[in-house]
Structure formats: structure tokens, C-alpha cells
Amino acid sequence: MRRALFIGRFQPFHNGHLHALRYILERFDEAVIAVAAAQYNYTADNPFTAGERVEMIKLGLGDLYSRCYVIPVDNISNNYLWPLHLLSYVPRVDTVFSNNSFVQELFKILGLETLETPVLPGVSGTMVRRLMAEDGDWESLVPSSVAEFIKRINGVERVRGLLKLSVRVQGERF
Numbered sequence: 001m002r003r004a005l006f007i008g009r010f011q012p013f014h015n016g017h018l019h020a021l022r023y024i025l026e027r028f029d030e031a032v033i034a035v036a037a038a039q040y041n042y043t044a045d046n047p048f049t050a051g052e053r054v055e056m057i058k059l060g061l062g063d064l065y066s067r068c069y070v071i072p073v074d075n076i077s078n079n080y081l082w083p084l085h086l087l088s089y090v091p092r093v094d095t096v097f098s099n100n101s102f103v104q105e106l107f108k109i110l111g112l113e114t115l116e117t118p119v120l121p122g123v124s125g126t127m128v129r130r131l132m133a134e135d136g137d138w139e140s141l142v143p144s145s146v147a148e149f150i151k152r153i154n155g156v157e158r159v160r161g162l163l164k165l166s167v168r169v170q171g172e173r174f
Helices: 015-027 050-067 082-087 101-109 125-134 143-152 155-171
Strands: 003-008 032-035 068-072 096-097 113-115
Touching: 003 015, 015 032, 015 050, 032 050, 050 068, 050 143, 082 101, 096 101, 101 113, 125 155, 143 155
Parallel strands: 003 032, 003 096, 032 068, 096 113
Antiparallel strands: none
């Protein structure tokens, strides 16, 4: 049984994440999806809770969900210890997928294979959140089941409100 680790914030789960997980599951028996920065929510960059992100991932994966573990993991400030911290929350993995060279190096120190995550051009969490805030076509960038979930929890309004608050706070002098 070969198992790969895929780490992300999933703010929100989008078609790029789904594309990457399809790629991973073509090559591995199972995927462990680490929902990083689980302690952050209700901010402009992290509008959704860890629980909401877990639900989005399950909805977005559909039938692929049966081959995945989805585990929220809080971040810690010590970069050297962060991979050990994360690995203590998840089942054993053989390979780590990441496009962040620093993250790759941290896991290589532990002797794990690291591979590049395939990217779907033009799709990112930042782009989805920006389009939500600007009343753009964000729905085409996420699985339809995820779009319905986000609407059901008033996620678009939350993203807009948090972005306005963030801009207002950044513009004030302290």
C-alpha cells in the first residue's frame, strides 16, 4: 500500500486541488490530505474553518474520498519541527507532494521522497477568494458541490466582509 501526503490550506477546496489529487491517486493507493493552518479562520486569507474545509474536501472529491484521509493540523512556529508535528497527526506516508521548495527540503531531512504537485493554471485559493469579493465567476474554479456548500454557509458574504475589514484595518494608522 503506497500512500502520499498532500498538504494545503484549502481556502477553499478548488479545481486545482482536485486536479492534483486525481494525479496523486493515479500513482498511489491512498492520499493523506493535511488541512494545514487548521487553527486559522475568519480572516481574509483564511475565511473558512477547519471543519468547513474538511466538508468541502469530502464534497469535492466525490468517489475519490474513499481513498483519502482528511486530517486538520495546526501550524507551529518552529519550521524544523513542523514536519514532525504534521507527521504525528497522519497515517504513515511514502511521499510528500509540494511545490514549495522549503517544505520539500524539510521533509527530505526526514528521508521522505518529495514530488512536485501538478498545477492547474489560473486556479488558486487567492483567485477564488478575490473573485468572490469582486462578484466574479468564482464558481467555475471550484467543484459544483463545493460552490453549493459555500453558498449554503454564506461563504461569499463572509469572504467579502473579511476582505473589507482587512482593507479597513490595514488603512488605519496605529
